Amino acid sequence: xxxxxxxxxxxxxxxxxxxxxxxxxxxxxxxxxxxxxxxxxxxxxxxxxxxxxxxxxxxxxxxxxxxxxxxxxxxxxxxxxxxxxxxxxxxxxxxxxxxxxxxxxxxxxxxxxxxxxxxxxxxxxxxxxxxxxxxxxxxxxxxxxxxxxxxxxxxxxxxxxxxxxxxxxxxxxxxxxxxxxxxxxxxxxxxxxxxxxxxxxxx
Amino acid sequence: xxxxxxxxxxxxxxxxxxxxxxxxxxxxxxxxxxxxxxxxxxxxxxxxxxxxxxxxxxxxxxxxxxxxxxxxxxxxxxxxxxxxxxxxxxxxxxxxxxxxxxxxxxxxxxxxxxxxxxxxxxxxxxxxxxxxxxxxxxxxxxxxxxxxxxxxxxxxxxxxxxxxxxxxxxxxxxxxxxxxxxxxxxxxxxxxxxxxxxxxxxxxxxxxxxx
Numbered sequence: 001x002x003x004x005x006x007x008x009x010x011x012x013x014x015x016x017x018x019x020x021x022x023x024x025x026x027x028x029x030x031x032x033x034x035x036x037x038x039x040x041x042x043x044x045x046x047x048x049x050x051x052x053x054x055x056x057x058x059x060x061x062x063x064x065x066x067x068x069x070x071x072x073x074x075x076x077x078x079x080x081x082x083x084x085x086x087x088x089x090x091x092x093x094x095x096x097x098x099x100x101x102x103x104x105x106x107x108x109x110x111x112x113x114x115x116x117x118x119x120x121x122x123x124x125x126x127x128x129x130x131x132x133x134x135x136x137x138x139x140x141x142x143x144x145x146x147x148x149x150x151x152x153x154x155x156x157x158x159x160x161x162x163x164x165x166x167x168x169x170x171x172x173x174x175x176x177x178x179x180x181x182x183x184x185x186x187x188x189x190x191x192x193x194x195x196x197x198x199x200x201x202x203x
Numbered sequence: 204x205x206x207x208x209x210x211x212x213x214x215x216x217x218x219x220x221x222x223x224x225x226x227x228x229x230x231x232x233x234x235x236x237x238x239x240x241x242x243x244x245x246x247x248x249x250x251x252x253x254x255x256x257x258x259x260x261x262x263x264x265x266x267x268x269x270x271x272x273x274x275x276x277x278x279x280x281x282x283x284x285x286x287x288x289x290x291x292x293x294x295x296x297x298x299x300x301x302x303x304x305x306x307x308x309x310x311x312x313x314x315x316x317x318x319x320x321x322x323x324x325x326x327x328x329x330x331x332x333x334x335x336x337x338x339x340x341x342x343x344x345x346x347x348x349x350x351x352x353x354x355x356x357x358x359x360x361x362x363x364x365x366x367x368x369x370x371x372x373x374x375x376x377x378x379x380x381x382x383x384x385x386x387x388x389x390x391x392x393x394x395x396x397x398x399x400x401x402x403x404x405x406x407x408x409x410x411x412x413x414x
Contacts, residue, residue, distance in 0.1 A: 037273065037276065040273075040276070041269060041273065044269055044272060045269070047256070048264055048268065048269075048272075049261030049262050049263065049264055050256050050257070050259045050260075050261055050262075051256070052261075052262040052264060053259045053260060053261060053262045054256055054259060056262060057259075062262070065262070066264060066265060066268070069264070069268075070264075070268055070271065070272050073272055074272060074275060074276070077276050087246070088246065088249065088250065088253070089250065089253050090253075091253030091254060091256050091257045092246070092249045092250045092252060092253030092254075093253070094253070094256065095249060095252040095253040095255075095256045096249050096252070098256075099219075099220070099221040099252070100221070102221060103221050103225070103228075141250050141251055141253075141254040142254055142258075145251070145254070156216065156251065157255065159216055159217060159220045159222065160220045160251070160252055160255055161255065164222065165217065165222050166213060166217065180213075181211070181213045184212065184213040184216055185211065185212040185213050188212040188213070188215075188216055188244065188247065188248070189212060191247060191251065192243070192244070192247055195247070
């Protein structure tokens with residue numbers, strides 16, 4: 001099945017899928033700059049099936065996750081001009097698109113149309129000292145994640161993948177809420193310290 | 204120890220993960236719009252989300268998924284029309300998409316208006332405007348209250364909070380912010396439940412004041 005879709009991507013002119021995060025940033029920039037359909041097909045190949053997994057882990061049914069994953073990729077096409085590779089990786093940017101779409105969809109029953117775009121609608125120039133920039137993020141984040149102790153890593157992962165509030169994580173793990181918050185807080189501080197040190201060392 | 208004036212790291216991670224309630228997310232987003240230095244934390248959370256997304260096992264899509272989406276790329280007909288922007292354009296960007304209710308009197312020099320839309324159960328968003336030198340009625344908190352200062356400044360027992368500062372109320376603390384700026388202080392707040400006004404003034408105001 002996966003091979004099938006791969007063949008489709010080729011039909012749409014996609015080149016072979018590379019696994020490097022930098023390549024996905026480049027693909028997304030090409031979509032933004034030249035409306036490159038082949039580049040989009042390649043992004044779709046990699047991200048649509050993963051966005052579907054993300055949404056299923058967040059409680060969507062497979063068919064709802066399928067539909068939302070396709071919608072998310074359409075938004076990637078339409079909003080590509082807002083992608084700033086100096087600010088975020090393609091992975092992080094697509095993650096925020098999927099996240100916002102999921103929230104928006106959850107609220108659609110109410111009168112709220114909720115959309116916090118990845119830049120929070122701000123036009124201010126970016127900070128020169130942004131700690132994360134562009135393509136190497138994913139690698140650095142992974143390296144940083146490996147420095148967390150298992151409890152910290154688990155608390156942070158659960159916050160993302162099971163879309164659990166911290167109170168729910170506390171219940172699931174049978175650990176006090178304050179402990180969960182502390183694990184997340186110290187985990188986040190450790191990630192940031194590692195990334196800043198790493199950035200300083202490579203500058 | 205001076206009070207923290209930004210959301211906690213765990214709240215920023217919840218914002219990045221998308222698990223905050225909408226009213227809470229609106230107040231956090233307002234803070235992020237006014238305080239770019241805090242954005243690094245939210246972006247760190249989003250970068251973690253991105254790295255995790257990259258590492259997820261792919262789920263099989265419908266056989267026609269890519270063709271269907273490719274066929275819809277140029278179809279503008281299913282793009283949702285933007286929500287009418289009836290809000291005050293001088294507000295920070297995250298608040299501009301919402302209609303606003305009328306200002307209501309809440310006490311001497313104190314006015315409140317609803318930010319219509321973001322709601323989650325009893326939790327909702329309000330704008331609070333307090334005149335210079337005035338205090339909000341002394342109150343305890345019925346639920347979590349997140350506040351972000353948009354204009355002016357107020358002081359509490361914890362210190363001075365000015366434009367962009369974010370305060371997370373402690374349910375055990377009685378709170379009486381007093382405006383210390385020369386202009387009125389405008390704040391956005393997410394309230395869960397009713398604010399409880401203690402004491403004689405509270406009982407006096409209770410029949411009139413509905414936050």
